[in-house]
Amino acid sequence: MNLTLKIWRQSGPKDKGAMKTYPIQGVEADMSFLEMMDMLNEQLVGKGEEPVVFDHDCREGICGSCSMYINGEAHGPGRGITTCQLHMRSFNDGDTIYIEPWRAKAFPVIKDLMVDRSSFDRVIAAGGYVSVNTSGNTLDANAIPIPKEDADKAFDAATCIGCGACVATCKNSSAMLFVSAKVSQLALLPQGQVEAADRVLNMVHQMDLEGFGSCTNTGACEVECPKGISLENIARMNREFLTAAVSAD
Amino acid sequence: MKLDARIPEGPIENKWTKHKAEIRLVNPANKRHIDVIVVGTGLAGASAAASMAEMGYNVKAFCFQDSPRRAHSIAAQGGINAAKNYQNDGDSTYRLFYDTIKGGDYRSREANVYRLAEVSASIIDQCVAQGVPFAREYGGLLDNRSFGGVQVSRTFYAKGQTGQQLLLGAYSALERQIAKGKVKMYARHEMLELVVVEGKARGIIARNLITGELERHSAHAVLLCSGGYGNVFFLSTNAMGSNVTAAWRAHKKGALFANPCFTQIHPTCIPVSGELQSKLTLMSESLRNDGRIWVPAKKEDAEAIRQGKLKPTQLTEEQRDYYLERRYPSFGNLVPRDVASRAAKERCDAGLGVNATGEAVYLDFSAAIERYGKTEANIRGLHSASKEEILKLGKDIVEAKYGNLFQMYEKITDDNPYETPMRIYPAVHYTMGGLWVDYNLMTTIPGCFALGEANFSDHGANRLGASALMQGLADGYFVAPYTVGDYLADEILTGTISTDTDAFVQAEKEAQDRIDHLLNNKGSKTVDHFHKRLGKIMWNECGMERSVEGLTKAIADIQALREEFYKEVRVPGKAETVNPELEKALRVADFIELGELMCRDALERNESCGGHFRAEYQTPEGEALRDDENFTFVSAWEYNGDPSSAKLHKEDLNYQFVEVKTRSYK
Known part of the structure; x- marks a missing residue:
């Protein structure tokens, strides 16, 4: 199929940036979206032009690197997939495709479609862990039985890949889905109980410092999340936050 | 040393x-x-x-x-x-x-x-x-x-x-x-x-x-x-x-x-589909707990499937060859990866592959779906459940176990693995x-x-x-x-190490020189062009089966490729910015050198063991033939200015606690 690509080009954080048009021919339905981008880049390099810069690595939907806003949707059309899992069979011959970076104050553009998501790491560093040192002398793994339902819910929350689609999708650029997924995972497990109150307060505080917006419960993040992280996590985090805030000294 | x-x-x-x-x-x-x-x-x-x-x-x-x-x-x-x-x-x-x-x-x-x-x-x-x-x-x-x-x-x-x-x-x-x-x-x-x-x-x-x-x-x-x-x-x-x-x-x-x-070639990956493919996706080995691997027993059936005239679900049990269960009854579908990969290649080379390229076998969950469905029906006391109800229950169990893998497979291939067997083929996975x-x-x-x-x-x-x-x-x-x-x-008494010494200056200069060379080269071919060619040489001659002729040729081909790479590669852009093409070029330059050393190592090891299968060394049944007397060692290569002049050192492996035996999974 033949397509017209409209791609955001921005040479650096200070550049204003603009959409540029690239026609591309001979795209096959079985190609992944990123293989189509590889093809474009091969052609650009062949012509001596600079290829389009974008983040990508595992290309199987788990590392969370790829991050394209395609035709106005984070990770493009289709549900439950990342950009790298999107295949060209979702498009038709003659289509025009708009490709932009994640846009959020807390995710500044580095170049073209590549953004800086280190704010996510700093939110995790603020409390997204259980404070246990490596020793080899912890309890036997089966010493504390955990109800399967809790373990499964914790797992579902823990499958977040930190791609930032929730932030890119949210009209407020809120990171509530991302933060609540980690808070929920640890709140659901006995191991996370001891530090639960500090954790939620510190992570939310860091989230605010990074410049993410507030949550107005539109639920758009849940729809676009490639891993199907549930809005219930946000509700759980609000509960955790409120409990922690009123019981704080 | x-x-x-x-x-x-x-x-x-x-x-x-x-x-x-x-x-x-x-x-x-x-x-x-x-x-x-x-x-x-x-x-x-x-x-x-x-x-x-x-x-x-x-x-x-x-x-x-x-x-x-x-x-x-x-x-x-x-x-x-x-x-x-x-x-x-x-x-x-x-x-x-x-x-x-x-x-x-x-x-x-x-x-x-x-x-x-x-x-x-x-x-x-x-x-x-x-x-x-x-x-x-x-x-x-x-x-x-x-x-x-x-x-x-x-x-x-x-x-x-x-x-x-x-x-x-x-x-x-x-x-x-x-x-x-x-x-x-x-x-x-x-x-x-x-x-x-x-x-x-x-x-x-x-x-x-x-x-x-x-x-x-x-x-x-x-x-x-x-x-x-x-x-x-x-x-x-x-x-x-x-x-x-x-x-x-x-x-x-x-x-x-x-x-x-x-190197480890993993038996269950989604097969290669085209020239522009950038990577291969693994389907977890855990699937072999429940999936059964097979190809058609007859070549005509395989041929018909390749041409789209026959569907795998139309073949009866007798028309299928569950070759791992047949060859290795005690481990069946759960033989180690190297054994499973070679067996898949052997069947496909014999003309029994099941996709257009002829390089794919089936991984089938229908038996598992039915088995789980029956157990679940019993648990729920549904003793008169219909076949459809049983399959529905079974699919739910399989989904709970492997849901994300099945979804991944469907996204890539556009096939529903709950309804038709997965097509899989070995791919490079681990080293x-x-x-x-x-x-x-x-x-x-x-x-x-x-x-x-x-x-x-x-x-x-x-x-x-x-x-x-x-x-x-x-x-x-x-x-x-x-x-x-x-x-x-x-x-403990060393103190902070200065980065102003000659060794740091020299190492930085070496890196800078490599970058400058690549950026100033202004050749006519992209980095991926060379990487793909290297990959083909390695897959064909240093992949699932290796031979003296193949490896000898591969070494010469890689040496020529390396020379061409440094003459013809084109890396656009500048050093002082985000430049993914430069990153790739630096990596591929090292891969080319490594590739040659891998072939030399494979050529030196005149035996078959594990993932290293030399065509010259196999049993009459096609199993790997080790040579414990001469090759129970780790080959450790010392760099000597060029991969072709690397020097081989041997660390002898002395088995004191395990008796060295022929590996059998039969």
Whole structure:
């Protein structure tokens, strides 16, 4: 199929940036979206032009690197997939495709479609862990039985890949889905109980410092999340936050 | 050079305990004055960086991804082994050790493997304490499943995302140390040189992938946790960025490279579909717990399927050849990876492949769906359930076990694996070879250590499923934190290491010269063009089957390719900015050199063992034929100015605790 690509080009954080048009021919339905981008880049390099810069690595939907806003949707059309899992069979011959970076104050553009998501790491560093040192002398793994339902819910929350689609999708650029997924995972497990109150307060505080917006419960993040992280996590985090805030000294 | 693995004396079950008791320690006040560099933040790197920081060292961690959480360990699917014996099926440290030695086709070092089995149980305890949500049974205890090459259930898992959950556990431990200021994290940085000062590893040159700046970083020890080199084949299950540069640069500075030809071809991957494909996707080995592998028994049926005239579901049981169950009745579909891969190739070469390229076999879940459906119907007391109801119940169970894998398969192939069997074919997955290390995981350069897939030590000629995660975390959490300390005990008076010395200046210049050459070359072909050609040579001649003729030709072809690469490669853009083409070019340049060494190693090893199958050495039934008398050694290559003049050293493997036998899974 033949397509017209409209791609955001921005040479650096200070550049204003603009959409540029690239026609591309001979795209096959079985190609992944990123293989189509590889093809474009091969052609650009062949012509001596600079290829389009974008983040990508595992290309199987788990590392969370790829991050394209395609035709106005984070990770493009289709549900439950990342950009790298999107295949060209979702498009038709003659289509025009708009490709932009994640846009959020807390995710500044580095170049073209590549953004800086280190704010996510700093939110995790603020409390997204259980404070246990490596020793080899912890309890036997089966010493504390955990109800399967809790373990499964914790797992579902823990499958977040930190791609930032929730932030890119949210009209407020809120990171509530991302933060609540980690808070929920640890709140659901006995191991996370001891530090639960500090954790939620510190992570939310860091989230605010990074410049993410507030949550107005539109639920758009849940729809676009490639891993199907549930809005219930946000509700759980609000509960955790409120409990922690009123019981704080 | 004499290779000394420095294996502690004594009975195998006491070696590690004794070693830990006798090893030198660094007191907490001194640790504060010692710097440690960790390259790579996968399971080995993140766990090592977090553990070393907890102990009190100043750690600098590097990864090329935008966040340490994205290292490729994240993509591991099926599980992690541990000798917990929770299932009461006769598992023990010794059995895990024995299975790993046997699975590696008797080409790994006993002492290291025993230690791995010994610490495996602690890994599970540690991860659970961190809040890793492993799969559980209704009683609230941990669940297990089986992997290839073993007859017990010792694999812990979190659906098909075990690597993700373990890595996020290690990453959270790492972030905790970053918050404390004990780890300084350098994301989007790539190591381009190892700096050796007076024979000791003293730092690295890293390129900041955003600004393009070359940075000098010094330390008292350098831990390479940079993963494997499967991307030498271009198409593999590795992430696009996975590369050998850190390990290869250490090799060029004096670290021996061990068993480079030992690569693992994973039997169950989604087959290659076209020329523009960029990577291959694994379908977890855990699927072989329930999936049955088959091809049509008759060539005519295979032909009809390839032409789209026949559907696999139309073939009766008699018209199918469940070739693994036929050839290996005692292990069936759960034979080790190397055996399963070769068997698939053998059937496809015989004209029985089932996709358009003729290179695919079926992985079929219909029997499992029916079996689970019946059990579930019984549990619910539905004794008169219809076939449809049973299948529906069975599909729900299969979805709960493997849902994300089935979804992944469907997204890529547009086929529904609940209705029609998956098509799969072997693909490059893991590399058992890597930097040679002693019992302390130190390379032949003092102060330079290699952990996880980057070293060679634990898997011999073939790795068993769910053992890579085990090794990465064992090395990072439980081995290196002790053994690196033994080396650092001599460094307490060294003080901060200056980066203004000649060695740093020279190493930076070497990196700068490579970058300048590539950018100024102005050739006519892209980096991927060369990478793909290298991949084809490697896959055809140094893949699932190797021969003297093929390898000899491959070496000549790679040498010619290397020359052409430096003349003809075109790298656009500048050095002082984000430049992914330059990053790729630097990696591919190293892959080309490594490729030649892999072929030389394969040519030198005149036997078949594990993943290394030489056409000349096989039994009449087509099984691998080892030559224990002449090849029970680790080949360790010393760089000598050029891959073709690398010098071979041998570390003899003395099996004292396991009887070396012909590996049989029949």
